[in-house]
Amino acid sequence: MKKIHIPTIPVRSDPHCPEVCGTLEAIIEGHFDIVWDIAFSPDGKLLAASIDETVRIWSLATRNTLRILEPNNMVVAVAFSPDGNLLAGAVIDEARAYGWETIKLWDPATGKEVQTEHDMDQTEHDMDSHNYTHFIAFSPDGKLLASSTKDMLRLWDPATGFCLRTLPHSSHDRTIAFSPDGKLLASTGAGGVVKVWDPHTGHEMGRVAHSNYTSSIVFSPDGQLLISASFGCTIQIWDPATGITKQKTLAGKGDGLMSTALSPCGKMLATKS
Secondary structure: OOEEEEEOOOOOOOOOOOOOEEEEEEEEEEOOOOOOEEOOOOOOEEEEEEEOOOOEEEOOOOOOOEEEOOOOOOEEEEEOOOOOOOEEEEOOOOOOOOOOOOEEEEEEOOOOOOOOOOOOOOOOOOOOOOOOOEHHHHHHHOOOOEEOOOOEEEEEEOOOOOOEEEEOOHHHHHHHHEEOOOOOOEEEEEEOOOEEOOOOOEEEEEEEEOOOOOEEEEOOOEEEEEOEEEEEEEEEEEEEOOOOOOOOOOOOOOOOOOEEEOOOOOOEEEEEO
């Protein structure tokens, strides 16, 4: 039985910035295998995706399982839409060729898979990824869903399930992030390259580079900074509009930085190694 730990984050005298440390609030159990990804929904429920071929939604208030979604295949990435009305999951289809994944959409309130006028598993430009999906993310307005694979990014219309455009990338894309206003999309790659795109046109707006594999990326709350971390344990802070480094490279701790997160106030940066 796998566990999910939920900490309580105490607040400083500055009400806009949380403390770095917290205490364990709850442990939620239910999955029977590795938990690949978790996400908080805008309405306060917790979603977890697991290799045990289920997606579970819990109530944070009661710690009870509200519903279990059963795509009958491994789920490796999940994301809520900004309004909380859609839940996206990257699902490995083991009945097909290795690496083929489908991005499924559910109504988290009912647990039912969302049906559209198009068959999302059969159309020419459907939500089949054809490659291992590393990450999925909704745009801030919920009108786009981005997915990253080993050699490209895809932008989908979640209302129809159609692929709107593909963005080529020369190496494995991992993390993707929309800017807070939704006008930019950043992606990281194995070659240390961070690309910045216009998600509405597919045009590359610029690129910056680390000296090592880039593992994580995040925009500041005001969208004025782009922060990237690498397995070489370095953090770089860029101006996304110009690609110019805003300050000296920061050194993290550990063997490599796997992920980063910025506090809502934009004053603290957390890293995972």
